[in-house]
Amino acid sequence: MKIPSSIWTLLIGIGLTLVSLWYGQNHGLLPTAASDEAVLVDGLFNTMMTVSAGIFLIVEGVLIYCAIKYRRRAGDHEDGPPIEGNVPLEILWTAIPAIIVIGISVYSFEVYNDIGGFDPHAIHEAPIMQESMAMPGTALAATLNDTPPSNEPNLNQQKSDEAMQDPATAAVRNADQIPQKREAPGVGSVSPSLGASPEKAGKPPELEVNVTGLQYAWIFTYPETGVTSGELHVPIGREVRINMTANDVIHAFWVPEFRLKQDAIPGRQSELRFTPKTAGDYALICAELCGPYHGAMRTQVVVQKQEDFDKWIQEQLTASNDTLKEAIALNPATVSPDEFLAPYTKEMGIHPEMLHQIHK
C-alpha cells in the first residue's frame, strides 16, 4: 500500500510535536525551583525547550534525510534540477521563525515583568543629586531603603569598612575605599536589576538584606537587626530585597535554585527582589570572574521556616553582643587566606595542603 506524502507529512508533524512537547516537560536539566521567580523562569525555559526540540529535530532530520535520499549514486554525473528559489516557501520560513521569536519575546517580557524587571517605583527613586556628589574615599550615605535619600548610615559600607581595616583582607583586596554610586551615572535611574513584582510594587520589601562582595567572600547584614553573617538566611514566603555592592572587583550573586543573578559592582548599588519558596540549603555562587579563587567564592543560602529564621536571628544577636567583628561568621578579616578558604575547600573536596602550597 502506498501512503500519500501529505499523510506522511502529517504523521511526522504530529510525531515531532509530541516528542517536543514531551521533551520540553521532561528534560530534567534544571535544579530545584526554590523561589517564586524560579517557577516563572522555568515555565519560560520549558516552552523554549519545546520549541527548540522541534526546530532541532526538523533541521537535523532534513539534513540526514538529504544525506540519505539525495546522495549521488555511482556513475551519475548529472547535475541536480536547477531550482533557485521559491518565494512562498521563503516567505514561510522567514515568517515562522519571526513569529516564534516574537512569541518568545512576549513570553519573556511577561515573565520579566512578573519577576519585577520593570518595577517603576525603584526607577523613580533615583537620587541623582546624591550620586553626583559621591566623592572618592567617602562612604556615601546613600540609603538602602525605598525612601528618598536620608542620612541613615550605609550598613554595607560600614561592614566593608570594618573588614577593610584588617591587613589580612586588605592585602587580598588591593583596594582602599570605593565610593558607592547609587546607580548608572547619567541615566538618572536606579536600574533595579530585579525589583518588586507588579502586585508588590510600591510596597517596601518584607525583609531587607545588604550584601557586600569582596574577594572571596560575601558579607550579609540585616539592617533591621544589625545582624552580620557570612551566610544568607531567609524565611520562606517573605519577599526579600538584596541590596548589593562590591568592595574590590565585580562579583555576581547567583543562586541557581532561585534562577536569579546580579552583578555586585564596585561603585554602584544594585538590588534584587525575590520570594523564597522551598526550604533547604542552597549554594550562593559568585558568577563573575573575580580573581584566582573565584571558584572558591561560595556560601550557603538557608531558606527556612519563619520560626527557625527568627531563632537564627536571635542566636546571631546574642553572639554579636560581645564582639561584632568576631560574629561575622566567615569574615575573612579575622583569618588568614588559607584559613579562610579552608571551609570552602573542604566542601569542594580540595585538600588544604594543596591550597597552602599554591597560595602565595
Added chain:
Amino acid sequence: MTQAQLQETANIPAHIDEPGIRKWQDYFSFNTDHKVIGLQYLVTSFIFYCIGGVLADLVRTELRTPEVDFVSPEVYNSLFTLHATIMIFLWIVPAGAGFANFLLPLMIGAKDMAFPRLNAVAFWLIPPAGLLLIISLVIGDAAEAGWTSYPPLSLVTGQVGEGIWIMSVLLLGTSSILGAINFLVTLLKMRIPTMGFHQMPLFCWAMLATSALVLLSTPVLAAGLILLAFDLLAGTTFFNPTGGGDPVVYQHMFWFYSHPAVYIMILPFFGAISEIIPIHSRKPIFGYKAIAYSSLAISFLGLIVWAHHMFTSGIPGWLRMFFMITTMIIAVPTGIKIFSWLATMWGGKIQFNSPMLFAMGFVGTFVIGGISGVMLAAVPFDIHVHDTYFVVAHLHYVLFGGSVLGIFAAIYHWFPKMTGRMMNDFWGKVHFALTIVGLNMTFLPMHKLGLMGMNRRVAQYDPKFALLNEICTYGSYILAVSTLPFIINAIWSWLYGEKAGNNPWKGLTLEWMTTSPPAIENFDTLPVLTTGPYDYGVAHAPANVSPSENPVLRADADEPYPSIESDIETRT
C-alpha cells in the same frame, strides 16, 4: 583614489618587480601577492589554533577533577584567558581574512587586492601580536582577567601580563581594520565589468558585510582598550571605581566590538558554506538574494545587540527588553540561511567528500548554537545562565561548530586551488568523524553543567559535577587527536598529493577558471561572465565539461583588460 587609479593599482601589482618567484622563502617575506598573503594568514592562524588547542586541553585537564590539582588557580586563569584570546583574535578572525585574501580577487576577476602593500602590512602585524602573548605566558606573567578583561579585575591582577594583552589585541585590531579596508575597496571597485553585485559569489557578499562590521566596531574596542591602558599604566580612573570611574562603561565599549566580533568570525564561513554546498550538491544555491541580503542584515543587526552580554550587570530594565528583541531578530536572517542551505541540498546529487561533510557538519552543529543563542536572548533565562557553562557550551557550538568546521570545509574545498593538489579524502573523513564526536562529547554536557549551577572560569567546582566534566575532558582529548590526521594530510598532500587540475569540483565561480595554483596575476586575459556563479544543471551550463573547454566562461584573448569606460557602464 579615483576608479582609474585603482584599476591601475590592480593591474600593476606591487610585486611586479619580482614576477614569477614562487619559492618557499616567499612565504616568509613581505610579499604583496594576495595569494601568498592568503596562505600566510591561513598557515599562521592554524599554528595559533594548535597553540590555543593545547591551552584548551590544559584547561580541560585541570577540570577533569573538582580539585585544583594540575596548575595553580592563577595559571589556570591565564590559560583560559589566552586560550580564548588566541582562538578568537589569532585563529578565527585571521583565518577568515586568509580566505578573503586568497579568494576575493580570484572570485571577482581582479589581479590583486586594491592595496597590495597595505595587505602585507596587515598580515605582518599578526605574528608579533601572537608572539607577545606567548612570551607573556612563557615568562609566567600572562593576563589573568579573561579575554573580556573587565576592570577593576584587569587593573589589579598582574600589570605586565595585562599590558601585553592590551598591546597585542590593539595590534590585531589594527590588522583587521587594514584588512577590511582592502576587502571593501577591492569588492566595490575591482570587479570585472560584467560582474554586477548580483553576479558576485556569496562569499564576496559575506566579506562585504564582514568588512563593514569590522570598520564600524573595531575602533570602539581600540578606544576602550586605550582607556584601559591609561587606567592600568598611568593611574587614570576612567573605569576604576576607586577614583570614581565606572566599570560598566568599559563593558559597553568592549561588547560594542566583541559582539559584532562573533559575526566577524562567522559571516565569512557562512559565505564559504554558501559556495561549498551548491557545488557538491550540484544544484544552484537556493535563494541567492535572500542569502546575500541576510548577510547584510546580520551585519547591521549585529551592531545593536551588544548589551545582551550585560543583562546581569546593570542596565535599565527597558533597555534589556530592547536588546532582547534585537538579539531575537537576528535569528531570522540566520534561519533564512540555514533553510536555504537545506533547500539547496534537497533534490540534489550530494557528493560525500570532505568539504561537503564538513559543510553539513557545520549546518548541523551551528543550529544547536543558534538555538541556545535565542534562548540566551530571553532575559529572564539569561539571568539564570549568564556566566555559566551553558554559555561556554553555546559559544563553542557557534565558534567551533560554526567557524572551525567552516574553516575546515573551506580548506578541503579550496586546497586544490591553493596548492594544485587534492587532499586525501579518506583521511579527511577520519578527521571529520573524530571532530564531530569530540566536539559533541566536549561541549554537549556543558549545557547541563551550566543549567545545574556550574559557573564558568573556575578552576575548582562542586564534586557533584565531576562525572560530566570528566566526559568533557576526554572529549577534548579526542578533539586534540582529531587534528593529527588533518595536519599530516595537509602537509603530505601539499607535497605529494594527487594533481588536482584546474577545476576538480567543476565549479562555476571565477576562481575555478584559472590554473591551480593561480599564476602571479591570476588570469591571462580578462574573464567574461556568461552565466551566474551557481548555474548548475542549467541548460547553457552543462555539468560535464573539462575545465579547459568550459563554455560557461569565455576567456577571450582579444579582449583587453577592462577599459574604465566600459567598466563604469556595465557595473550595476
